[in-house]
Structures are given as C-alpha cells and as structure tokens.
Amino acid sequence: MSAKVAVFQFPGSNCEYETMESLNSVGLEADIVSWSASESELDSYSAYVLPGGFSFQDRVRAGVVSSKLPLIKHLIRFADEGKPILGICNGCQILAETGLVPNSANSHNIEMALAPNMKHNDFYGFVCDWVYVKIDNPKKNIFTTAFSDNEVIPIQINHGEGNFRFSNPEKIQESTTTQIKYCDESGQVTDDVNPNGAMMNIAGLSNSKGNVLAMMPHPERATFNYQVPRYLNHEAAETKRNAPSISEGPWQKLFLSLANHLKGQH
Amino acid sequence: MQTIKLYIYKKNLDLDCMSASEAIKHFMHKDKLVHLQRFLCWHIQVASELSKEAIIETLTTNTYLLLNPNKEAYFIDELPQKQSSNTSVHVSVKSTLKAEYPELAETLTAKCGLPISRLEKSIEWLCQVAIPDAEKATAYVEQELLNTTSYSQGILVNPIYEQYSIKENSLQHS
Numbered sequence: 001m002s003a004k005v006a007v008f009q010f011p012g013s014n015c016e017y018e019t020m021e022s023l024n025s026v027g028l029e030a031d032i033v034s035w036s037a038s039e040s041e042l043d044s045y046s047a048y049v050l051p052g053g054f055s056f057q058d059r060v061r062a063g064v065v066s067s068k069l070p071l072i073k074h075l076i077r078f079a080d081e082g083k084p085i086l087g088i089c090n091g092c093q094i095l096a097e098t099g100l101v102p103n104s105a106n107s108h109n110i111e112m113a114l115a116p117n118m119k120h121n122d123f124y125g126f127v128c129d130w131v132y133v134k135i136d137n138p139k140k141n142i143f144t145t146a147f148s149d150n151e152v153i154p155i156q157i158n159h160g161e162g163n164f165r166f167s168n169p170e171k172i173q174e175s176t177t178t179q180i181k182y183c184d185e186s187g188q189v190t191d192d193v194n195p196n197g198a199m200m201n202i203a204g205l206s207n208s209k210g211n212v213l214a215m216m217p218h219p220e221r222a223t224f225n226y227q228v229p230r231y232l233n234h235e236a237a238e239t240k241r242n243a244p245s246i247s248e249g250p251w252q253k254l255f256l257s258l259a260n261h262l263k264g265q266h
Numbered sequence: 267m268q269t270i271k272l273y274i275y276k277k278n279l280d281l282d283c284m285s286a287s288e289a290i291k292h293f294m295h296k297d298k299l300v301h302l303q304r305f306l307c308w309h310i311q312v313a314s315e316l317s318k319e320a321i322i323e324t325l326t327t328n329t330y331l332l333l334n335p336n337k338e339a340y341f342i343d344e345l346p347q348k349q350s351s352n353t354s355v356h357v358s359v360k361s362t363l364k365a366e367y368p369e370l371a372e373t374l375t376a377k378c379g380l381p382i383s384r385l386e387k388s389i390e391w392l393c394q395v396a397i398p399d400a401e402k403a404t405a406y407v408e409q410e411l412l413n414t415t416s417y418s419q420g421i422l423v424n425p426i427y428e429q430y431s432i433k434e435n436s437l438q439h440s
Contacts, residue, residue, distance in 0.1 A: 059285040064421060068293040072417050098417040109416050113426035115363055123364060165363075165426045 003046035003262035006033040008091075010055035010066050015088065015220060019051045022223040025252060026259040035071055042074050046262050047084040050091025052158070052218055062114060062161040063093030072098050076108055084142045084258055085212045089159055092204065092214040101214040103207045104171060112172075114216070115163040118197035126160040127195050130229060133203050133217060134183045141178035141206040142261045143213040146253035152187045153250045154234045155217040157195055157203075162216040164198040164205075173200060180204035180215055185233050219251035267313050267383070272322060273305040273341040273390060274333045280304050286391075289421060296410045300352050301394040305345070307358070308332055311384035318342050321380060328378045331370060345392065352394040353403035356433040357412060359389045363427050391422050404432055 005023050007016045009032050016032050023030040030049075033041070042048075056065035066072075072094075079085055079100050087095035092114065095101045099108040117124040132152050138144040147153070166172045172179075182201040183189045189201045196216075204215025221227055224247050228236045236250045276283075283304035290296045314321055322342055325332055333340060345356070371385040393411060397403040412430055414420030423430045 056285050057281065059282045060289075060421065061424060064424075065285050065289045065293075067417050068289045068421060070293065076417070107416075110414060110425055113424050115361075115424075115427040118363060121364065122369075163363075167426055 002029060003265065004028075004044070005030040005047045005049060005258070005262075006037075006042065006045040007031065007049045007051055008033055008035055008071070009051075010035045010053065010069075010090075010094075012055045012057055013051050013053035013090070015052035015218065018220040018223075019049055019088065022220040022252070022255050023049070023258075025223055025247075026255045028255065028259050028262070035066070035069055037071070039074050042071070042078075046265070047258060048075065048078060048086070050085070050087040050094050051220070052089030052091060055090050055094065058090075058161070062159075063090060063095075063097045066090075066094045067097035076100065079103075079207070079209075079212050082209065082211050084261060086143055086254075086258070087212075087214040088220065089162075089216055089218055092216050093161060095212065095214040100212050101207045102172065102175070102177065102205055103209075103212070104175070106208065111167050113165045114159075114161045115165045115197075116161050117159070117163050117195070124196065127162070128156075128158045129195060130154055130156050130232060131193065131195055131203075131217065132183050132185055132187075132234075133180050134187050134189070136179045136181065137176055138178060140176070141210045141213050143254050143257050144178050144180075144206075145260065146257040150187055152183060152185065152234070154222060154228060154232045154236060155219065155251060156221040157217045158221075159196070159216055162196045162198065162203075164200075164202040164216075166199055169199050172202070172205070175208075177208055178206035178210065178213065180217070219254045222249045222251040223255065224249045224252070267311060268318065268321075270310045270312065270318050270321060271343050272308040272310060272325075272332065273345055274308070274338050275303070275305050275340070277337055277339050286421060290411060294410075294418065294421065298395045298397055298406055299393060299411070300396050301392075303392040305341075305390040305392070307388045307390045309384075309386040309388065310382060313381045313383060316380075324378050324380060325374060329374060331374060331377075345390075350394060351398075352396050353398060353400055355393045355395065355404050355407040357391045357393065357407065357422065357430050358433060359391065359423050359428050359430045360386075361427060362429055393422075408432070 138147040287302040371382040
C-alpha cells in the first residue's frame with residue numbers, strides 16, 4: 001500500500017489545497033480530511049499536515065479551540081507512534097496548544113505559545129511578508145532532512161500571532177533539535193530581521209523525537225519557483241528571472257524530505 | 267484622581283465566548299460549566315472631577331477607540347448580579363507581554379480632553395458553574411478551565427504569556 005498524507009480541513013482553514021498540491025509535486029498522494037474524521041479513517045494515513053488559516057476564526061486565541069477537538073487525542077497517539085506531523089502557521093499554533101511541540105519531556109505538557117506579534121515592546125499587528133530563514137540541525141527532523149546547514153531560504157510569513165514564547169527559553173536555546181530561525185540574506189540571526197518578536201528568532205521547531213515540526217512560515221507558498229517574488233536576493237528569484245519555466249521552489253525540499261522518509265518505510 | 271473599570275460586552279453574539287463555551291462543554295466535557303460570559307475591561311485612571319458616567323460618555327462618544335457603540339455596550343465598575351442557583355466565578359486575565367496602553371491613553375487624552383494617566387486592559391470571564399459551594403466552584407474553574415497545562419486541561423488562560431486572578435467578591439449564589 002502506498003503512503004498517503006492527510007491534510008486537515010478545520011472550519012476556517014485556507015491553505016489546504018496549496019498544501020496538497022505541494023505534496024503531490026513530490027509524488028505523494030494526499031487527501032483533504034475533515035477535522036471530524038473517524039479514528040479508523042485517520043489511522044489509514046502515514047503522515048498528517050495541519051495547514052494554515054484561521055481555524056474557528058482564531059476565537060479565544062489562535063489555535064486553541066482546534067486544540068481541544070477529539071482529533072487531537074488521535075494525533076497525539078500518532079506522534080507517539082512516530083508518524084510525521086507538520087503544522088504550518090495556524091497548524092503550528094494548534095500544535096503549540098496541544099503540547100506536541102517541543103514536548104521535551106515527552107509529557108505533552110504545553111511548553112510554548114504563539115503570542116501576538118510584537119515589536120519594540122508593543123503589539124505589531126498582522127504581518128504578511130517574505131523573509132529569510134535558516135535551519136539548525138536539519139537532519140534531526142523528518143521534514144527537513146533534504147536541507148543543509150546554513151542554507152538561507154526565502155519564505156512567506158502571514159500571521160498575527162507568531163511570536164514564539166517558551167516556558168523555559170534556556171532549554172530551547174540549549175536544545176539540539178531542529179530549529180528554523182529568521183535571519184538576514186547572509187544568514188545572520190539578528191533582532192533587526194525578527195518580524196514578530198519571537199524568542200531567539202525562532203520561526204519553527206521540532207519535537208524532541210524529530211517526527212513533528214511546527215513552523216509559522218508557509219512552505220507551500222514557496223514550493224514552486226513561480227511563487228517566489230522576483231525582487232528577492234536569492235538564487236530561486238534569480239532562476240525565475242532567467243528561466244521562469246523551472247518549477248522547483250526553495251521549499252519543495254520540505255515535502256521531498258517527507259516523501260523520502262515515507263518511501264523508506266513502504 | 268479616580269479609577270474606572272469599563273466592562274465592554276457584545277450586544278449580540280460574542281463568538282469568542284460561544285466557541286470557548288462549546289469547546290469546554292462538548293470537546294473537553296467539563297459539564298459543570300453552565301454559562302460563560304466574556305467582557306473586555308479597560309481600567310482607566312483619570313484626573314477629573316466629572317462623574318464616572320460623564321467620563322465614560324465623553325470617552326465613548328468622542329472616539330470609537332475603546333468600544334464600537336454599534337456592536338458593543340458597557341457596564342461601569344461592576345457587573346450586574348444575576349439570580350441563579352449556580353455559583354459565578356469572576357476571572358480576570360491579563361497579558362504578561364503588555365497590559366498597559368500609554369499611547370492609547372495619550373490619544374484619548376488628546377481627543378477627549380480628559381487627562382488619562384494610566385490605561386490597562388484585561389479580559390474578564392464570568393463562569394457560572396453548577397457547584398453550590400463557592401470554594402469548590404473556584405477550585406473547579408481554576409483546575410479545569412484556567413490551568414492550561416495540556417490539550418485536555420484549561421482553555422481560558424495561555425500559561426506562557428497570560429496570568430489570571432480570581433475576584434473574591436465576585437462569588438455569588440442565591
């Protein structure tokens with residue numbers, strides 16, 4: 001049986017179809033799966049993606065209502081079984097509220113939050129922009145194995161609550177798990193390029209086992225080269241300027257990493 | 267100098283409150299919660315001889331910065347007491363990242379001519395629970411709805427960037 005990926009559709013999700021297309025682009029079969037799907041239906045998938053959007057209109061706070069759904073109990077089991085789970089933007093916020101990431105003590109207790117965006121100690125509102133990130137320890141998470149250390153990668157962010165906060169920041173700082181960090185074009189991680197006040201410039205991070213990744217930026221919006229703006233100072237933009245027909249974008253590697261992992265299993 | 271608490275509520279449906287209530291009852295199965303209300307509270311410190319009602323009238327008719335009168339209404343200083351056989355627990359939630367709004371206070375001072383020296387914001391939840399004993403009701407709300415430790419425990423307070431207090435004098439039951 002070939003591996004299939006479930007892309008969840010919560011009330012208010014709005015990136016599920018692009019995410020499915022990104023998965024298809026690396027040869028992975030994917031279905032849009034309802035938030036109310038049965039346990040047996042969910043069991044039939046090999047990996048799970050919680051896409052971006054505004055599930056339940058971000059009511060109370062982003063991701064928290066979805067994090068109380070019966071579905072989460074099953075996701076926690078899948079995570080414990082080692083199945084890959086990716087949370088993008090709103091999916092990242094949901095994973096934070098479930099305690100699946102960073103889950104450093106394997107207790108599923110909540111250790112991090114996505115607070116409202118801040119700059120200079122003031123709320124900063126919604127941010128929609130292209131930024132650069134780099135990935136620390138990419139080989140330690142299923143979704144980032146195709147990336148290399150110190151690679152500077154452009155990606156889009158689109159959120160009002162993407163400010164990573166941790167109950168124990170020192171533990172995160174010392175952690176050697178995969179972390180995605182905002183940086184400048186040359187790969188320097190500085191306050192100036194931090195778009196939302198996130199601690200340690202963190203844009204995404206892995207759980208301790210390496211099978212769950214929660215990230216605020218949108219990889220499905222940089223899977224194909226035609227999605228990357230021409231003005232960016234990056235080889236993807238340059239390739240687009242020179243040969244716009246080339247379709248492989250800078251973040252297709254994320255989906256490729258998953259495909260390689262699943263291929264190895266089946 | 268006087269301090270005014272302006273409790274703002276939605277005139278029609280409060281969707282945040284409705285979703286919180288649905289999640290608590292139907293997803294988390296905390297069935298002791300009977301009713302939930304949500305208010306946005308501005309704590310206003312102002313140097314004025316005017317009555318509290320006159321101050322709020324000035325602030326809310328000269329600007330829409332504190333509330334939208336088309337959709338929202340308010341109580342001043344106290345929430346109305348409802349006759350009920352349930353215990354009501356009043357919880358105040360503040361962000362630890364930013365609770366004070368000095369820039370907004372400056373804008374309001376400039377637009378309304380009232381010298382506001384301090385402006386703070388909190389979210390107030392009124393949780394009616396079907397537990398007659400006030401202490402037990404408070405313990406239930408704290409344990410099940412406020413102490414957000416995992417996906418199955420707590421919802422109204424984010425444990426990382428929010429803090430809460432329970433208003434002792436808010437406990438009521440008939």
